Structures are given as C-alpha cells and as structure tokens.
Amino acid sequence: MTTPPSLYQLAVAGVQRLVPYVPGKPIEELQRELGLDRVIKLASNENPLGPSKKALAAMQKVLPELALYPDGSGFNLKNALAKKFSVEPTQITLGNGSNEILELVARAFLAPGLNAVFSQHAFAVYPIVVQAAGAKSVVAPAVNYGHDLQAFRESVNAETRVVFIANPNNPTGTLLSQSHLENFIKSLPVTCVCVIDEAYYEFVRRKDEQETIDWLGQCPNLIIARTFSKAYGLAGLRIGYCFSSPEMADILNRVRQPFNNNSLALAAAEAALDDGEHLQNTIKNNTLGMKQLTEGFSNLGLNWIPSAGNFVSVDLSEPAYPVYEGLLRKGVIVRPVANYDMPNHLRISIGTPEENNLFLQALTDCLNNV
C-alpha cells in the first residue's frame, strides 16, 4: 500500500514552500502576554492620530444599510478619487487594502515559468504573492538600502511579467527620484507590467517633480498602488486602490471578487479623502515626529536610514531582536526587520510626540542594559 499524500503535498507547489507574512504584534496580544496596562504600538505604520472624524461619521450613516451588499463597482469612491487626482473612474481599481491590488496583479499576470522582479529589502508581500502564483521571484540587489534601478533593469528578462517598486520603500523609507523612475519605466519592455507602490505617497515632500500619475497616458503597463491604511488612518477597514490604463483596470477587475470592499470602508474612504485638515495634521505630526526620533537616535549615537515615509529604520550595530524583545517588556511594540535582510535594524513607525518620547526612553533603557 502506498502512503497517501499529506495535505501539504496536495497544495500547489508555490503554496507548499510559502512562508506566511508576519504582521506587527497587536497591542492586545502583548497586554495578554505580559499583563501590561499601557502598550504603545509603533510597528505597522498606522496613523497615530486615528481615523478622520468625517470617516467615522460616514460609517455611522451606513450602519443601518449593512444588510445590503456593498456597491461592487465602488462608484462613489472611484468618482471622488478620479476628481481629486484628475483621472477617469475607468482607470481605478479598488482593493481590500492595496495588498489585494498586489495580489490581483500576480493573479492576472504571473504563473509558473514567469517571474517578477523586486528589490532586496523590499516589501514582504511581493515575494508572497509571486510565489503563491507559482512564479519566480528575482531579487535586484539594493545599494545603500535603496532600490538600484540599474540592477532592476538587468534583472528583467523575457519571462518577467511584473516589476514591483515601492517608492518610498518599506522598511527602508528610501525614495527614488521621479526622473530616474520615469526613465526606468519607459525603458521596460512592453511584456512587463510595472507596479509603483505608493503606500506612503501622502508623506512624500518633493519639489518640482512630476507625479507618477502623469505617465499613465504613455504607459499602459503602469500601475500606481495606493492605500487608505497609512496617512488616512483606515488600516482596520482594508481599503486601497490603484491607478492604471483602463485596459489594465479591466484585466484586474476580471480577477477581483465582486464585493471586495465593504460598505463601511467605501463610505469611510470617500469621507477621509475629503478631510484635508486631518491629512495635514497627520503630515505635520509625522514631520515633527521624524525629527524627534532621529534627534533621539543622534543622541544615542545611532545611525538611521533617512526616510520619506511615516517610519524610520534605525541601525543598532548589533542584532536587533533582543532589543525588540526588551522593548516589548516595557510595553513598546516596534518592528524587527531581520526578515528583510536587516538583522541589526528596527523599524519604528512615527507616533504622537508622547509615544515617540516613551519609545526613546525605553530604547535608551534597553541599550544601557544590554
């Protein structure tokens, strides 16, 4: 008698070898584990000011309608986005977080025998969606923790269907110049889809540079992914979107579940988009917090990677995991990034001034005790 295959052997090859994404530790989990009252989480690049009040009010209004399916076409939100960013609604795809956008791209364009290119130290979701589709991940080496577009270009071959570029990148916070990016995108073969992941778009302060959106007209293979999870403070609702050519949006729509965005998320996102004041406060808090944290690192004699996002990765010049654990014991959750090939770094999301201060105190204590 032959032994029946294990359940794991029945899974498709890509899934058999898949290592699940490790999220930041939830506040309640740490409270349960250590019996702590006050826990601060600076681990998932969430908005420390919370969601917009306008978004909360919009959700209240939707509550009585929750027995109905949401608008599967996302008509209102797409129109609001189209108006704000001067694109056509047909150029927009909504996702259950922008993570779903990444997955739709992989589902639509990747399969065994094909590959996707992304950078060393790139966002951990890219290898997962690529592998789940049975395709191969090709990693372009980074330079000084930043994307090396030359290395990307050299990694692209006839089997490359997707290039993923996070700009700014997570967890490094590094930012490519728009002119370099434009040249790169325009140098790609027509067989290659280019995803520019702008999850931190709202935090980027650049002057006199073109917007990625400006290239959509000439680049039918370009996808610009964005999210309401970070600057808009709606991570818990899971809503993101992308801009592309109408043809690309049509293809992504074929693999999208009909009701991938729930009614609360659709209403909240539309309202959040309209709350410019909350966004400005968020950006202001981020600028001040970034200064506070990096000055604190300076005082501790630590180096960090200059970041264009709402987080910063600090170099402890020693394995960071024990310090991460020490911080947990003090009720501070940050993010170890050894799985990003950065074993000596910790990534810290910018918090409120008080949270930043608590973190810096805890870090000082931990480093003095090691």
Ligand SMILES: *Cc1c(COP(=O)(O)O)cnc(C)c1O
């Ligand atoms: C946070 C993040 C995302 C988006 O996450 P969603 O919550 O799924 O929208 C996408 N890309 C990068 C690089 C991120 O850091």
